[in-house]
Amino acid sequence: MSDAVTEPVARPESEGVIKLTMLLGGVVFLLMMIFGLIMRAAQGDLIYLDPTIFYQLLTAHGAGMVGSAALSGAAILWYFTARHVPLRTGIYIAFLGLFLLGVVLILGSIFIGGYGGAWTFLYPLPALSGGAWEAGAAVAFILGYLFIGVGFLLYYLELGIQIITRYGGLLRGLGWTYLFGGSDEDVPPPTIIAASSVLVFNTIGIVFGAAVIAASIINLLFPGFEVDPLIAKNAIYFFGHVFINATIYMAVTAVYELLPDYTGRKWKTTRLFVGAWFAVVVFVQAVYFHHTLQDVNMPAWTMAVGQIISYSSGVPLMGVTVFSLAVYIKGSGLKWDLPIALLVLGTVGWGIGVIPAIIDGMVAVNKILHNTMWVPGHFHTYLLLGEVAMAFGFAAWLVKDKTKEAMSGLDKLLLRAYIGGGAGFVLMFLWSGAASIPRRWAVHYEYWQLQSQLASLFALVVVLATLGLVISYARGLLRRN
Structure with missing residues (x-):
């Protein structure tokens, strides 16, 4: 067992722009949740929403939530990595500028150009709009992804x-030399292990994404240029699955860095920890195969890999991170406040979210559940009760009033509302999936509407809790300034 040898500095020089990033991320999270509430209310026949507008909101909601999760996760990882190695603030600002340019293109393509092909831009759908949008809108949407x-x-x-x-x-940096028998001298801290792992698998994923993005743009501009749809789907889902998972693996560094401040117990780099992250690098890339289990022309071995890796992918998370979290907390005398409560919620919610994913990864079950509300149920658990909770926990820590050690009455109310509303919301998705209600349908039959109506109620609670968290963070920024 090895301690990290690099003592972290108090505040990275990029703290100001990180705070701005978290404010942007929080506002976009809130807006995308409102979009989600509107869509669920429409599915529950509580309001009328034109299907064309529904699919535009669906596209914006998916791209916006994934983008906000990525942006907040990147801010968290940068902040804590900068405690251990020097990072140039100018590079982060350039990254943020490119990201925001991509966001402008995406929003323009949806709300000006009318693009509604979902955040996955699945080929050849962007070019087959049935007159709902022009090719230029699809190009702008995909170019936005390219800039990001x-x-x-x-x-x-x-x-x-x-x-x-x-x-x-x-x-x-990955810790692999230590894992395979190397000396424990100068072993990186957990945050560096995580940063190194994420940059490896997410860079690979982005490169695959860039390749299919380029091919899709060429197809949109020159329709005679065709792409194999199955290859395109594999590349898109490889990119998408890796990218969304990376957001959570970036955000969890806040737990590694901040929990020791509360427990007095340093999160140590052990061979088990490094081995778990080694498995993550492999599993995150291989597990996307469960998105292709319904493609009958995929090789049979991909189905086996998809099922086995879906089972295995939860082991590093539940067997190491969640278990270690419980061990570090047990008997520590931890004094709960809003930041640490949200960070713990994020880790536990992430662990719970892997269970529906493992179930969906079973070939026999996947044939029934994959195109139902079950799948949004599992990834909303990952995001809403996982990465988003971690992001708000980190944000709350950034503006924490050091004179207060306990949660105020308002903090407790916001936390309970977020947990209760979020848990109820994702359970409605899972219930709907178990009842074989399809996903991505703008209009629901009357006997599907109860779950949507209840989900709308829970979503409203989450939106109000999130509004409170964003306002609290903004007030904290003003107070600190």
Whole structure:
């Protein structure tokens, strides 16, 4: 067992722009939740929403939530990585600028160009709109992704350069030399292990995404250029699955860095910890196969891999991170406040969210559940009760009033409302999926509407709780300034 040798500094120089990023992320989270509430209310026949508008909101909601999760996760990872290696603030600002440029293109393509092909831009759908949008709108949407991807590649390049410089190579940054019998001298802290792992698998995912994005743009501009749809689907879902998972793996570094401040117990780099992250690098890339289990022309071995890796992918999370969290908390005398409560919720919610994913990864079950509300149920658990909770926990810590150690009455109310509303909301998705209610349908039959109506109620509670968290963070920023 090895302690990290690099003592963290108090505040990275990029703290100001990180705070701004978290404010942007919080506002977008809130807006996308409102979009989600509107869609669920429409499905429950509580309001009328034109199906064309529904699919535009669906596209914006998916792209916006994934983008906000990625942005907040990147801010968290940058903040804590900068405690251990020097990171240039100018690079982060360039990343943020490219990201925001991509957001402008995406929003313009949806709300001006009318694009409604969902956040996955599944080929050849962007070019087959049935007159709902022009090819230029689809190009703008996909170009937005391209700019965001370039921004992230720049971001990861800076992480890689600084980690390699500090630790003498990426394998050392990953901890793999230590894992396979190396000395425990100068073993990186958990945050560097996480940063190195994420930059490896998410860079690979973004490169695949960039390739299919380029092919899709060429197809939109020159329809005679065709792409194999099955290859395109594999590349898109590989990119999408890796990218959304990376958001959570970036955000969990807040738990590694902040929990020791509350428990007095340092989160240590052990061979078990490094081994778990080694497995993550492999599993995050291989598990996407469960998105192709219904493609009968995929090779049979991909179905086996998809099922086995879906089972296995939960082991590093539940067997190491969640279990370690419980061990670090037990008997520590931890004094709960809003930041640590949200961070713990995020870790536990992440662990719970993997269970529906494992169930969906079973070939026999996947044939029934994958195109139902079950799938949004599992990834809303990952995000709403996982990454988003971690992001708000980190944000609350950034503006924490150091004179107060306990949660105020308002903090307790916001936390309970967020947990209760979020849990009820995702359970409605899972109930709907178990009842074989399809996903991505703008209009629901009357006998499907009860779950949507209840989900709308829970969503309203989450929106109000999130509004309170965003206002609390903004007030904290003003108070600190």
